[in-house]
Amino acid sequence: MKKQITLIATVLSLISTATFAQDIHASEVPSVVSNNFKKQFPKATDIEWELDGENFNVDFEIGWGTDHEIWYDAAGNILKHEEEISKGNLPNEVTSKINTEFKDLSIDGVKKITEGKQVTYEVELENYKEEWKVFFSTTGEILHKIND
Structure with missing residues (x-):
């Protein structure tokens, strides 16, 4: 129990440090x-x-x-x-994936994220009913998606 409390306290400390720049x-x-x-x-x-x-x-x-x-x-x-970045600067593989997997949504915003040598793309997709934030690899693989 004491280890769990210590772990929780450590996690909360890290979260507060990370979220309060x-x-x-x-x-x-x-x-x-x-x-x-x-x-x-x-x-x-x-x-x-x-x-x-x-x-x-x-x-x-x-x-x-x-x-x-x-x-x-x-x-x-x-x-x-x-x-x-503009949606025109997305790799063709990402645009192709969006056109097949999210064909009823339009692109509202795009970010290119570089960490070391790894590049990912965060794409905000929406229509009048739903909004998604989807993270793609440079090859068009969906890495993570969040329903906003």
């Missing part, structure tokens, strides 16, 4: 993180930083409203990058 000023971001970000995304605008546990999260835009969100570790390495 803290807004920080750009001056509070380590220079290695800030410099890597500026070098990789020199045209970024509307930049907002958060401390997410021990990692640094930055939301920004490039161009006209193309949203990005990146998580950096303290050494300035990108851990995860989410970027909005």
